[in-house]
Amino acid sequence: MTAPLIALATCEELPDLDPDDRLLADALRALDAEVAAPVWDDPAVEWGAFDLVLVRSPWDYHLKRAAFVAWAKEVAGVTALRNPADVIGWNTDKTYLRTLAERGVETVPTIWLPHGEPAPALAELLAERGWAGREAIVKPTIGLGSSGLMRVPAGDPAGDGAAHLRGLLADGDAMVQPFLPSLEREGELSLLFCDGELSHAVRKRPPAGEFRVQPNFGAVAEAARPTAEQVELARRTLAAASDVPPLYGRVDLVAGDDDQPLVMELELVEPTLYLAAAPGAAERFARAVLDAARAAAAAAQA
Ligand SMILES: Nc1ncnc2c1ncn2[C@@H]1O[C@H](COP(=O)(O)OP(=O)(O)O)[C@@H](O)[C@H]1O
Ligand SMILES: [Mg+2]
Incomplete structure (x- = not known):
């Protein structure tokens, strides 16, 4: 069997991917996959040449979302895209949180x-x-x-x-x-899911005086142990989003006014997976991605 060819779709500013995705790329290569990092809106890319296109770091899509969603549909027409195009369309607009709330998921009041x-x-x-x-x-x-x-x-x-x-x-x-004061106090808990299974969790803590939890604001992520209640809410969030478990997904939980867990975001498009925070996480995601690529290649040949 030839090595599956996998695209980790990125954006123009990140031609070498971000450190998280480089860990994934390395783990995929260690499993004998061929990995490339094409830029999602580069017109020269032949997406059909890949066995699987994994949406990873298109961190400029919010500036051109219509083009991004159209791109996802186009790619899905010529090869396997994960997460799928309909999920990409739904999850790139935070109004999906409203749908989740209507389906009984506890979200940040909005x-x-x-x-x-x-x-x-x-x-x-x-x-x-x-x-x-x-x-x-x-x-x-x-x-x-x-x-x-x-x-x-x-x-x-x-x-x-x-x-x-x-x-x-x-x-x-x-x-x-x-404004939820818990963000300044304890930041966000992210639960990372691989093929519908909980892989690992991290707490993202902002520095003193900051409430945003991204690394560029000085926030630090470290491995965390979620409570049964937090895991249950994260699972319900994923189940409310789609019938088929996504290949990758991240649920960001925060504490509400009474300390109850609430969903701040469900990330099914371009989440950082915090692979460095948990031993074995990169290999786990790489295996799932490789399986998806192999299945897609076999289906294309059948
Ligand atoms: N209601 C809120 N109360 C406190 N902090 C918030 C609130 N909404 C967002 N934030 C902070 O801003 C960050 C970014 O907001 P978020 O809704 O997660 O959008 P995105 O991550 O897509 O930019 C959050 O991770 C959190 O740190
Ligand atoms: Mg967020």
């Missing part, structure tokens, strides 16, 4: 505001939901790495939050949430 409608007065909006006197988070529904996100002081005294919301709504949908 006010959803559609593009084009006049921006409501932020202070009144918060008061209506019983969040008067609280800090708020205003963010676009299409975004990653904390892009377009603003932490608004209680009462929005200078009107910055309202102005930011107006700006977001001119471009697309927006969402408003109460």
